[in-house]
Amino acid sequence: MLTVSQTGFPAMLADSPDFFHPAPRAQHFCSQCGTPLVRRMPPGDNRLRDLCEHCGAVHYQNPRMVVGTVPIWQGKVLLCLRAIEPRANTWTLPAGFMELAETLAHGAMRETQEEAGAAVELRGLYTVIDIPHVDQVHVYFLADAVDATLDPGPESQDARYFAFDEIPWENLSFRSVSTTLRCLLEDREKGCFGPHHLVLD
Amino acid sequence: MLTVSQTGFPAMLADSPDFFHPAPRAQHFCSQCGTPLVRRMPPGDNRLRDLCEHCGAVHYQNPRMVVGTVPIWQGKVLLCLRAIEPRANTWTLPAGFMELAETLAHGAMRETQEEAGAAVELRGLYTVIDIPHVDQVHVYFLADAVDATLDPGPESQDARYFAFDEIPWENLSFRSVSTTLRCLLEDREKGCFGPHHLVLD
Numbered sequence: 528m529l530t531v532s533q534t535g536f537p538a539m540l541a542d543s544p545d546f547f548h549p550a551p552r553a554q555h556f557c558s559q560c561g562t563p564l565v566r567r568m569p570p571g572d573n574r575l576r577d578l579c580e581h582c583g584a585v586h587y588q589n590p591r592m593v594v595g596t597v598p599i600w601q602g603k604v605l606l607c608l609r610a611i612e613p614r615a616n617t618w619t620l621p622a623g624f625m626e627l628a629e630t631l632a633h634g635a636m637r638e639t640q641e642e643a644g645a646a647v648e649l650r651g652l653y654t655v656i657d658i659p660h661v662d663q664v665h666v667y668f669l670a671d672a673v674d675a676t677l678d679p680g681p682e683s684q685d686a687r688y689f690a691f692d693e694i695p696w697e698n699l700s701f702r703s704v705s706t707t708l709r710c711l712l713e714d715r716e717k718g719c720f721g722p723h724h725l726v727l728d
Numbered sequence: 729m730l731t732v733s734q735t736g737f738p739a740m741l742a743d744s745p746d747f748f749h750p751a752p753r754a755q756h757f758c759s760q761c762g763t764p765l766v767r768r769m770p771p772g773d774n775r776l777r778d779l780c781e782h783c784g785a786v787h788y789q790n791p792r793m794v795v796g797t798v799p800i801w802q803g804k805v806l807l808c809l810r811a812i813e814p815r816a817n818t819w820t821l822p823a824g825f826m827e828l829a830e831t832l833a834h835g836a837m838r839e840t841q842e843e844a845g846a847a848v849e850l851r852g853l854y855t856v857i858d859i860p861h862v863d864q865v866h867v868y869f870l871a872d873a874v875d876a877t878l879d880p881g882p883e884s885q886d887a888r889y890f891a892f893d894e895i896p897w898e899n900l901s902f903r904s905v906s907t908t909l910r911c912l913l914e915d916r917e918k919g920c921f922g923p924h925h926l927v928l929d
Contacts, residue, residue, distance in 0.1 A: 543771070546784040547770045547771065547779060547784045547785075547786050548784055548785065548786065549785075549786055549788060550758075550759055550760055550780075550785035550786060550787045550788070551760065551785075552828075554759040554760075555759060555760060555761075555762070556757055556758060556759055556760070556761065556762035557751075557757060557759075558751055558755040558756060558757055558758075558759055558765075558787070559751055559752065559755075559756060559757070560756075560757065561756070561757035561762045561763075561764070562762075563762070564759075569748045570744070570748065571882065573842075574827070578748060579751075583747040583748045583749055584748075584749065584750075584751035584752075585748050585749065585750055585751060586751045586759070587750060587751070587825065588828055589792045589793060589825055589826055589827070589828065590793060590826050590827075590828060590830075591790045592790060592791060592793065592865065624788065624790055625790055625791050625865075626775070626790070626791075627753075627789055627790065627791060627863045628860055628861075628863065629791075629860055630858040630860050630927050631856070631858055631865060631925070632858070632927075633860075641774075651925065652856060652923070652925045655832070655853060655856070655867075657831040657832055657833070659829055659830055659831050659834075660829075662828045662829065664793065664826075664832060666856075681772065722853070722923055724832070724852065724853045726831050726833075
C-alpha cells in the first residue's frame with residue numbers, strides 16, 4: 528500500500544530504485560522559476576535555445592564527458608562485466624560520467640575504483656573519442672594497476688584481467704571500448720602508445 | 729512603456745538583449761514537470777543530486793567543454809580582442825562552448841569562423857586543460873589558416889596575427905589561453921608539438 532507524504536506525494540514510490548531516472552535532454556520548465564519554456568533564438572545568438580520569457584534564463588545544453596581508464600597489470604588489461612543497463616552482461620573498460628568539481632584524471636580513477644575496486648596510476652591521456660550522435664566525448668587514460676586487487680562495485684558483476692589474445696571482442700559494451708582496445712593492440716605492435724583522437728559516427 | 733503579452737509577460741523586456749542570461753548551475757525546479765526539486769541521494773547513488781520526487785527525474789550536472797583553435801599563418805598566431813564580457817578588451821584564442829551534435833573539431837572550427845572569420849585546417853589535438861574550479865575542460869587544436877582572411881564577428885572587436893615575440897602577455901583573456909600559448913612557444917623550441925594535458929588549479 529502506498530503512503531502519502533505531506534506534499535501529497537506517494538513516499539514509498541520515491542523510495543523504489545526504479546522510480547528515479549536521469550532527466551531526459553528535452554527541457555519543458557525553467558529550472559530557476561518553474562515557468563514553461565519556449566524554443567526561441569535569444570538576441571545575439573544564432574541557434575534555437577530553451578528559454579524562459581519570465582525570468583530570462585537561457586537553458587544551454589552541452590555534450591557530456593565520460594572518463595575512464597585502460598588499467599594494465601602484468602601485461603593484461605582490466606575489463607568489468609556490467610551488472611546494469613545499458614548493455615548489462617557485456618565487458619567494459621571502467622568508465623562513467625565526469626562529475627562537477629573533478630578533473631578528467633580524478634574522474635577516471637574514481638570510476639576505476641567504483642567499478643572494479645582497482646587502484647591505478649595514470650600514465651597519460653590515451654584516447655579522446657567524439658560520439659556526436661549521443662552528445663558525448665569519451666576520454667580514456669592508460670594506467671598501471673598498483674597491485675592485483677579487484678573488488679567490483681554494484682555496477683559490475685565481475686572484474687578480471689584479460690591477456691590481449693583473450694579479449695572478449697564479441698561481447699564488449701560500447702564502441703568507445705572496442706575502439707580504445709584496438710588502439711592498444713595496434714600501439715603494442717608499434718611500441719608507441721597514443722594519445723589518439725577519434726570520431727565515432 | 730511595457731506591453732504585456734497574452735501570458736502576462738512584459739514582451740518588450742524579453743526583446744531586450746540584457747534580459748536573457750545563461751541559467752545558473754543551481755537548479756530549483758524540475759525541467760520535466762516544474763515541481764520544486766529536493767537535494768537528496770538517489771537510491772544506488774553515492775552523492776547528493778537535485779531530484780524530483782514527483783516525476784522521479786534526477787538532474788545530474790556535468791562539466792562543460794570549451795573548444796578552440798591555435799590558428800597559425802606564416803609563423804604568426806591568431807588572437808581575437810574580446811568585445812563582450814567576461815574579459816572584454818583582452819586578447820584570446822578563438823574558442824567557445826561545444827554545442828550538442830557536434831564534434832570537438834567541428835566546434836573548434838565553428839568558433840574560429842564565428843569569432844575571427846578565419847577558415848582553418850586542424851593539425852590535431854593540442855592542449856586538453858582541466859579547470860575544475862569552474863567545472864570546465866578546455867580543448868585546443870593546433871591549426872593552419874587556409875589564407876590571411878579575417879572577419880571578426882560580434883563577439884570580437886578585432887582579430888589579428890601576432891608574431892611570437894609580439895604576443896600581448898599582459899592582456900590575455902583566460903589562463904587556458906596563456907597556458908596554451910606558453911606550450912606553443914616551448915614546443916617551437918623543441919620542434920615537437922603536443923598534445924599536452926594540463927590542470928589549472
